[in-house]
Each structure stands twice: as structure tokens, then as C-alpha cells.
Amino acid sequence: MSFVLHIDGERWRAGHDQFVADRPGIVPVIKGNGYGFGRDLLCAEASRLGVPMVAVGTYTELPEALAAYGGDVLVMEPYRAAIHAAVPDLANRRAVHTVTSHADLDGLRGATPEARVVVEGLTSMNRFGTPANEVAELAGAADAIGATLHLPLGTGHIDEITRFIAAVPGVRSWFVSHVSTAELATLAERHPEHEFRPRVGTDLWYADKGSYEVRAHVLDVRPVAKGTPAGYRQRPLPAGHVVVVSGGTSHGVAMESPSSAATPRSRAIAVAEGVLEAAHRVRSPFTVSGVMPRFAEPPHMQCSLLSLPAGVAPPRVGDEVTVRMRLTTTTPDAVIVS
Numbered sequence: 001m002s003f004v005l006h007i008d009g010e011r012w013r014a015g016h017d018q019f020v021a022d023r024p025g026i027v028p029v030i031k032g033n034g035y036g037f038g039r040d041l042l043c044a045e046a047s048r049l050g051v052p053m054v055a056v057g058t059y060t061e062l063p064e065a066l067a068a069y070g071g072d073v074l075v076m077e078p079y080r081a082a083i084h085a086a087v088p089d090l091a092n093r094r095a096v097h098t099v100t101s102h103a104d105l106d107g108l109r110g111a112t113p114e115a116r117v118v119v120e121g122l123t124s125m126n127r128f129g130t131p132a133n134e135v136a137e138l139a140g141a142a143d144a145i146g147a148t149l150h151l152p153l154g155t156g157h158i159d160e161i162t163r164f165i166a167a168v169p170g171v172r173s174w175f176v177s178h179v180s181t182a183e184l185a186t187l188a189e190r191h192p193e194h195e196f197r198p199r200v201g202t203d204l205w206y207a208d209k210g211s212y213e214v215r216a217h218v219l220d221v222r223p224v225a226k227g228t229p230a231g232y233r234q235r236p237l238p239a240g241h242v243v244v245v246s247g248g249t250s251h252g253v254a255m256e257s258p259s260s261a262a263t264p265r266s267r268a269i270a271v272a273e274g275v276l277e278a279a280h281r282v283r284s285p286f287t288v289s290g291v292m293p294r295f296a297e298p299p300h301m302q303c304s305l306l307s308l309p310a311g312v313a314p315p316r317v318g319d320e321v322t323v324r325m326r327l328t329t330t331t332p333d334a335v336i337v338s
């Protein structure tokens, strides 16, 4: 247990309470690596929040969510008769399916006649969906409980949503993704007869960014003279200390893009040499003795070699160091809620 996501439970939950209070009808999204926290923990958190529905990304994630959470579970990937006809829990009454075509609707109802569905409209995202002028017909045929719209990041969605609402007069509930609270307020004001249900993951689970952090252990520390070779690549180190910390590629510790290199020159070198070869010029996400040292070489599977510059006090074996990472691609050894 050495690469651990620590959560201050009280503070983390308070952030969610406030976020949910500000967004009536919110549908928390629980998918992938559970935003770093794990899907089961988020299901438990959704239960505590008392929301009536959560959304998962895929059918693979459905059974676990149905087991860990007692409300409705919306599957955001569209049902495809060719792919999903035999997936577990298709007929579970708490599952809500997304459809984008008559063929898939027929396949789904053939497998489970009572299936509850939403119809997804094809937005400027251009990912999944039914063209706006066909949503009304499909939603009618499906007796859909609502329509869904997945919009690009950013704002400026009101016009696009308004076009759908005008084209689909029979639908009252709209599940929308990536719509700001200001946009939601505008929509609610303009369309009081409709209900808008924001599907939110990132902004909800990371509502209070100070309420959690990833910490790694210092596994070894050694003073080195300038030019000492180290690592798989035997690259010469600068003078200072080589510090071995827990956390490697299996945890999601990766070379950052060249944009994280310190100077325009080092960015240019990183691009020219390829990011991996530029490792010793790239800052690591670990904070050691108040600085973010560079990688001595690309991270290993479960640990990383860092090059701590001369003049910086070395840490001790067993010390904990914080890691600044994007949690959607982090796989910690453990998640500890205190």
C-alpha cells in the first residue's frame, strides 16, 4: 500500500452535498475508474446523497452499479442489438437504456419487453444519437421516459438544446451533459414545463479539490555525483540525490506531455527527442522537499526514479510525498477515507 488516494471524508461529502443542492435533478455519473475514487465508493456516495438515479458509461458497469446502489441506473452507451443482446441485467427494472435507432429498440424490447428507455439526440458532439428530426418519432415509438443530449465541453449550448426541445414536443424530461448551472437556470426559466436533469461526473466528484490527495512513499534516497548513471537507460544524473518513490505506469504515473516541461527550450527538446527520451527534462508530479523534481528516466511499472537537485534537503525513506495527478487516469493501490 504505497500509492494511496487519501480522502478527508467529511469535507469531500460536504462538497458533494453543496453541489447537489445547487443542481436539482442531478444524475451523478459513475464510470471508468470511478474518477479515481472507485465506482463502488461513488455508488455508496450517491446512495448517501439520496439521488434517485445515477448514470454508468457502459453495460459492463451496470451489474456492479445495480448491486451497490438502490436507485435507477442509466446506461449512457447506446444499446446495440448486435453487441448487447446477452449482457447481464438487461431486464433489471432499475436499468434505463439509451437507444438511438428503431432496430436497436426492437432488439431491446424483444429481449426485455418492459425495458425503460431514453432516446439520445445527435448533437454537435457527433458521437452517438438520432438526428433531431427523428427523435420525436423514436421517442414516441419507445414510450421513452426522456431524451438525452451530450454536448461538447464549454458553454453556448442553449441554442442547440432549444432546437431539440422545439423538434421534440412530446418529451418532457431532458438528460443533458456538460451544461452549466447558468445554462440550466436559463433553460428552466424558458421551458418551465420541462425538466432538465444534468448528468455530471467530473465537477461533482472533484467539487472540493482540497478534500483529497494522492500520496506516495519514498522508497530509497541516495546522494549522487554529477554524471552518475542510473536506471534502465543508464542516463547520467545531475549532482544531488536520486530519490525512488512508489508510483509508476501501473498507477497511471506517466510522462507528462512536453507542455509540462519547464521552459520553451526544454519543450522544444522534448518534442524533438520524443517525450520519453526527454524524461530527465520533464518535471515529475511528485512534490519532494517542497520542489517538483524531474524524472531521472521514464516511470517504471510501480516506482519512479527522481532526480533531486543539489542543495535541496533529501527526504527520508518512509516519508510520504504528495502527487499531483489527473485522477481519471489514476489507479491507486488503495483509497482511504478518513
Ligand SMILES: *Cc1c(COP(=O)(O)O)cnc(C)c1O
Pocket: 029, 031, 057, 076, 150, 177, 178, 199, 200, 201, 202, 203
Ligand atoms: C462521461 C459522460 C458524462 C460525464 O462527464 P463529466 O465531464 O465527467 O461530467 C456525461 N455524459 C456522458 C454522455 C458521458 O459520457
